[in-house]
Amino acid sequence: MAGHRPRIVVIGAGIIGSAITYNLAIRGADVLLVDEGPRPGSGVTGRAFGWVNVINGTPGESSYKLWREAVSEYRHLKAALPAAFSRVRSGSLFWRATAQETEQFAGLRKSAGENVDLLRRNGIQELEPRLRRIPDLAVLSHDDLALDSAKLAGDLVDAAVVAGASTRFGATVSAIDTMNGRVARIRLGDDAMAADVVVMAAGAGVRALAERLGLRTGLTTSPALLLRYACSRPIISHILRGPRLEIRQASDNTLIVAKSYVENGNENRPWLIGEDTLTVMKDELDLPDEVVLKSAEIGDRPVFADGLPRLGFFPEMGGLYVAAGHPGVILAPLLGRLTAEELLDGQRSELLGPSL
Numbered sequence: 001m002a003g004h005r006p007r008i009v010v011i012g013a014g015i016i017g018s019a020i021t022y023n024l025a026i027r028g029a030d031v032l033l034v035d036e037g038p039r040p041g042s043g044v045t046g047r048a049f050g051w052v053n054v055i056n057g058t059p060g061e062s063s064y065k066l067w068r069e070a071v072s073e074y075r076h077l078k079a080a081l082p083a084a085f086s087r088v089r090s091g092s093l094f095w096r097a098t099a100q101e102t103e104q105f106a107g108l109r110k111s112a113g114e115n116v117d118l119l120r121r122n123g124i125q126e127l128e129p130r131l132r133r134i135p136d137l138a139v140l141s142h143d144d145l146a147l148d149s150a151k152l153a154g155d156l157v158d159a160a161v162v163a164g165a166s167t168r169f170g171a172t173v174s175a176i177d178t179m180n181g182r183v184a185r186i187r188l189g190d191d192a193m194a195a196d197v198v199v200m201a202a203g204a205g206v207r208a209l210a211e212r213l214g215l216r217t218g219l220t221t222s223p224a225l226l227l228r229y230a231c232s233r234p235i236i237s238h239i240l241r242g243p244r245l246e247i248r249q250a251s252d253n254t255l256i257v258a259k260s261y262v263e264n265g266n267e268n269r270p271w272l273i274g275e276d277t278l279t280v281m282k283d284e285l286d287l288p289d290e291v292v293l294k295s296a297e298i299g300d301r302p303v304f305a306d307g308l309p310r311l312g313f314f315p316e317m318g319g320l321y322v323a324a325g326h327p328g329v330i331l332a333p334l335l336g337r338l339t340a341e342e343l344l345d346g347q348r349s350e351l352l353g354p355s356l
């Protein structure tokens with residue numbers, strides 16, 4: 001039908017679905033965003049550490065180019081939505097167990113063209129005077145960002161709504177109905193809504209949605225722990241990552257620590273890890289006595305075995321698109337733009353490979 005704008009339904013208002021909805025809406029698409037949570041960022045996005053960086057990528061590996069592009073994409077997003085970045089801090093200090101390892105790491109990063117400097121003890125102390133155990137060397141990565149990813153998801157959704165997107169929160173997609181090999185509508189309990197294209201950006205929920213259609217995604221989950229500590233005054237100004245601690249301070253002074261997590265069946269384990277970590281924090285940083293653990297939450301990170309995200313149409317089902325992967329906060333603005341280009345222009349970026 002001439003002039004028919006396809007109705008695109010995005011399932012999931014985490015950082016990835018929110019970025020996709022924003023990119024589609026600002027380009028004039030007819031887009032509906034649906035999430036079972038009460039607000040954007042209710043899934044694992046609300047438990048992310050929020051570090052935007054390339055340092056976890058390895059120059060030369062296939063994911064590295066994607067990560068570099070993803071971090072650059074944040075510059076465009078910041079220019080388009082400056083208010084969303086008004087309280088975002090930049091810069092991280094990273095060091096390894098030995099000065100030699102840190103120096104090697106810095107050399108690798110510099111030769112890949114990253115905006116990093118190698119600092120010695122006095123430079124580190126000047127930047128972070130409350131560090132008790134100052135390493136001999138640390139890498140200062142200037143362009144890294146530390147952001148509240150649930151807030152950013154909310155800002156993206158707000159901007160998408162201003163541009164014409166619709167939203168439904170508190171609504172679980174129970175099924176995706178198909179007709180003649182294409183998606184036709186989404187089911188929300190007894191309710192149903194027509195869809196020409198369905199974007200599954202449901203994080204860990206992608207697997208169940210796809211399996212109900214008999215499709216396999218290869219998506220698994222990897223748990224990690226987010227610890228938040230109440231603190232009333234500024235302590236550190238960069239993200240700090242050493243062998244014992246990965247920590248940043250939010251704009252309300254909350255200290256935030258991320259840790260990998262292995263289940264052991266003890267339901268108090270996250271809280272116990274949080275208390276042990278406070279001992280490490282006091283050893284590494286000059287902290288006031290008032291600092292106390294206020295939350296210890298596990299988040300299931302959606303991951304694929306090869307470490308790459310999945311973005312594209314399922315070959316088996318017309319109109320069904322998947323957008324998921326790790327690290328989602330870093331990748332979201334780029335995946336949002338690339339999804340809009342594929343859905344609206346039929347153009348698939350070479351960064352993504354030929355198809356799913």
Ligand SMILES: Cc1cc2nc3c(=O)[nH]c(=O)nc-3n(C[C@H](O)[C@H](O)[C@H](O)COP(=O)(O)OP(=O)(O)OC[C@H]3O[C@@H](n4cnc5c(N)ncnc54)[C@H](O)[C@@H]3O)c2cc1C
Pocket residue numbers: 011012013014015016017034035036037041042043044045046047048049050051052149171172173174201202203204205206209223224225226258259298299300301302323324325326327328329330331
């Ligand atoms: C401790 C920790 C630290 C992390 N640190 C970082 C970091 O520093 N940098 C980084 O890039 N990444 C980090 N991550 C990973 C990051 O959080 C995830 O990659 C990212 O948030 C995934 O976003 P998403 O939008 O895919 O998923 P989600 O945020 O989970 O969003 C999916 C949404 O879909 C909704 N949904 C699911 N199923 C349905 C359904 N059937 N119907 C309706 N709605 C549905 C959910 O409610 C949810 O809101 C960290 C994760 C953890 C746990």
